[in-house]
Structures are given as C-alpha cells and as structure tokens.
Amino acid sequence: MGFAVCVFSSLLIFPMWASDELHRSTSTKFDKLACCIEDCMKAYFSAVSENESAPRINVGDCKSVLHSKSSDESLANFARWEPWHGKFGLNYPWKKYIQIGERIRELASIILSMQECVKSPLQSSTPLKHVIKEPCTSVALSLGLTMRELGTSIMNMKRCQAKAITVPKLQSIKLELIILSTSSNLKGTANAESLDVANFLFLLMKIVDKMEVLAKEVDELGEVAGFQSK
Template identity: 55%
Template structure:
C-alpha cells in the first residue's frame, strides 16, 4: 500500500486543522440547538393556534347558548359557527384572505340570488313552470360564468375561494326562492350571522398572539441562505476527504437543499397571505413580496446545482484522491467565498439592511470566477488519462454554476433592498468590514 509523506515545517497546519475541527463542532452544536429551539417554537405556535380556535368557537357559540342572542339569530346561528370553522386559519393573512373572500362572495352571491329569485317570482309566479325556467336559466348562466372565472390564473391565485362561495350562495338563495317566501329576509339573517362569525375570527386571529405569514415568509427566505451555505461547505469537505475518512464518517446531507428545492408551493401560499395582512412591524402594505418569490426561484436553482454535486460525491468513477487533493486549496477558497457571500446576503435580508453588492460582493464574486479558471487549465486537463478528466471537469463546472447563481442572488437582494428601502449596512465600525469578514471566512 502506497503512502504519502507530508512534511510539516511548523505547527501551523496542525493548529489550522484543530481550528477547523473546533469550528465545525461548534457549528454542529449551534445547529442542533437551533433545530431544538425551532421545534419548540413551532409546537408553541401550534398550541396557541389551537387555543385561539377554541376561544373563537366558544364566543360564536354564545349565539346558541344565550337566550337573548338566540332569539335574534335563531337557527341561522349555525352559519356563524360554520364560518369560524371554515375561515379560521393558522396565519392572520390566511384568515383575512378567506374571510374577505367569503364575505364578498356571500354578499354578491346573495344579492344577485335575491334579485334573480324576486325577478322569477314576479315574472313566472311562485310554483309555476315559468319561475322554474327563469331560475334554471340564471343558475346555468352564473354557474358557467363563475366556473370560467375560477380557471383564470390571476383570479384562481387569490380569489378562488370567494368565487366558489359566490357560486354556492347564489345557488342556495335562488333555488330556495322556488319554494319559500321572504327570500330577502332569509338572506339578510344568514348574511348577518356569517358576518358575526367573520368578526369573531378576525378579532381572535389579529388581537390574540397573531401569527403573521409575512414574518414566516421573511424569515424562511433568509434562513435558506444559511442552509445552502452549510450545504456547499459540507459538499466540499466530503469531496476532498481521503478514502479512509469517508469510510468512517457519514456522507454530506442534502436534506436542506431538498427542502429549499421543494419550497415553491409554500412560498406562493405565504406570499399570497402576506399581501392580505395589515401594516405591522416593518412590513407595510406595499412590501415587495414578489421580489421574495424571485429570490426563492434563484435559491431553488442554486439548490438543484448543489444536489447535482451528489453525483460527484457518490460516483464510483470520480477522480483519484491525488488529483482531487491537487485542486483542494483553490476549490476550498471558492467554497468559502460562496458560503461567506450567501451568509452576508441572508443576514442582509434577515436584518432588513442593504449589503451593497456592487461595492463589495460582486467584485469578490468576480475574483472567485478568476480563481475557478485557474483551478484546472485545458493543458493540464489534456494530460489526465481515462475518465478522471471528465469527472474533475464536471466538479469544476458545477462550482462555476454556483458562482453564477450566487451572483444572480446578489443582484436580486440588492433590488429587494432598493424596493423595500432598506437602510445601508455600516461599511466601518466592525459589523460589516470586508477584510475581517473574508479572513474569518477563510480561516
């Protein structure tokens, strides 16, 4: 078995390895604590939401439990309870969205249904064939039109529930007018009880420990940068391990990348709910949530590129350990630069401060591109025999792709800072110093 002798002129290399080990161990401990705290926070939020739903149901049930309220609401009080059960959601924005959609759909559907029912009674008479023909025609016209509007993407995205409630309410009101009198009074009573249920839901959701979708969307977007930065560091560490180390240690985890890759539907829902929420904290009515979604798209592309490295890590035809060690130093410098940049971008979003990529980050990425170009030259690649050249080229190509994606992220984050009018970060004073950040990242 061949052995490689490495001369160590002084103890700097050993100290550096010990420092890296301590740094990774501390990172593991901090990540573990963060996950425990996050799980505890999520469980607390779920418990608070459950209690809030119970409070809302008790309040709306008073329409049945108290005789004075029951005499005014009557059997229609059931509609208030149904409204709370259907409308109350985890996030305040979701409750507002469903509540407003339900209210508008109920008002429009009930109004048009009453008009159609009264028109049918006046023209065709109660219980006559003409009345049934008019009602059936109106049901067909409004039902087909509402269903067509539900398939329009812009309406389906934000108002699908309201159109569905409109269709349901219209049919209930206009069809009940065939056999019943006093349709207007019936619609008024049901609308009032639905409004009571909506009021109780909004009161409980917004005033008792509100759960804001905007906060969740903001923090989840910022945390993705840290997750991808850790994944890049883990991939590079795994790739440059020697064979004996790989056998004794677990392989790099791509779980965080997969979570980012599959976050599109969640981001769309949170962005939609955030648009409905009132002004609170640092988020106004015109906060650029669309830009958050654009940043999420680039993050998912970056996550897909990182997952592509899985083939380089697990392929039996990967380059030899000696060849990989020859490019270890420049590749680790590139990975450290990418991780530092991602963390800076994530911190700027989390703290809602501009990171000035034109002044600092983009030039650093430009130098990173030049470093990648020097990792393996075409002349050196031509001397590599077999499939090792292709394997090492694939790895370097994926590094280049990650640099390009991080550059796109820097531009998107800068545009977000301009649209949201984030204040500038301090370029001096210790918090945001280029030299100290780079030195910390590379040590």
C-alpha cells in the same frame, strides 16, 4: 366562547403573520445552502480508503429548499392582504421574495447535482484531487460566507452592497476557478479522472454564476423595500 378567545389571541395578542414567516424562511434558506456547499466540499476532498465508505451528505436541507415553491407562493399571497404591521408597510414588495425564491431553488438544484457528483463511483484519484483541494476549499468558504451575508442582509433588512462588494468578489472567484480548470497540473491525466474534476469545477462555477444573479436580486429587494444602508 373558546373560538372567540382563540381568534382574539391570534389576531391581537400573539399574531402569526404570513409576512413574518416568508421573510424568515427566505433568509434562512441562504444558510442552509451555505452549509450544503461546505458539506459537499468536505465530502469530495475527504481521504477515503478502499475499505471506507464516502462521508454521508445530508441532502435534506437542499431538497427542502428545492420543494419550497408552493409554500413561498402561499405565504406571499397571504402577506399581500395583511394589514400594515411591524417592519412591513403597505405595498411591500413580496413579489421580490418569490423571485429570490426561484433563484435560490435554481441554486439548490445545482448543489444537488454537485452532491451526486461527490457520490459518483467514478471518482478521480487522491493525487489529482490534492491539486485542486486548497483553492476549492477556499472558494467554498468564501461562497458560504457570501451566502450567509445575503441571508443576514434580508433578515436584518440592511443593504448588502452587491454591486460594490459581492458581485466583484464572485467574479474574482470565478476567474480563479477558470484558471484552475485550465491549469497544466490537471492535464495529462486519465480521461475518467479528468472528467470527474472538470465536472466538479464546472458545477462550482455554475454555483458562482447563480450566486451572482442571486446577489443582484437581494440588492434589488433592498432598494425597493427601503432597506437601511450598512
């Protein structure tokens, strides 16, 4: 009797759908990585004296995203067999969620590399960091905002207008980073310091590249899933 009541409640009164969980977890990953990018930037540019330890970076969210593949695939497999319910109709494109998940994990791996760069003992001098601090901080804020917009687009099932707005903005950000990396202000410095800054800027550009691909994937999801236009 108790088992029957439990099954009845799970299916009809308080159903727990794999599709709902996959949809929610996919959208929240964007905010997690946005926070990771912003935290990396704060840690890298924090003024640290010789007697202080570097700010601690929480890598838990980034690693949880990186290790989410099996969970995503299991949820997608269950979601394909669920009946039409709520906002998810028949033949809903759950495969696109798997593809987006792959792109998100690729982005997470780059962010983890940046976190290792931030924790590296071969840090550049404070004056050299000061040269790139303002533009890089601005870039991080823009990337964080863009990531959250993409996540919100999925959560609310509204088109993100990637081709018209997001991709051009990311391309503009990358151009800024390219100009910054070739700036005369970064030339003539010690080799170790130049390498540190060059590596940091390279990883930041890799993040921008991966976000551009991710934005296109989210836009494609909106198209095939019939998301509403904003």
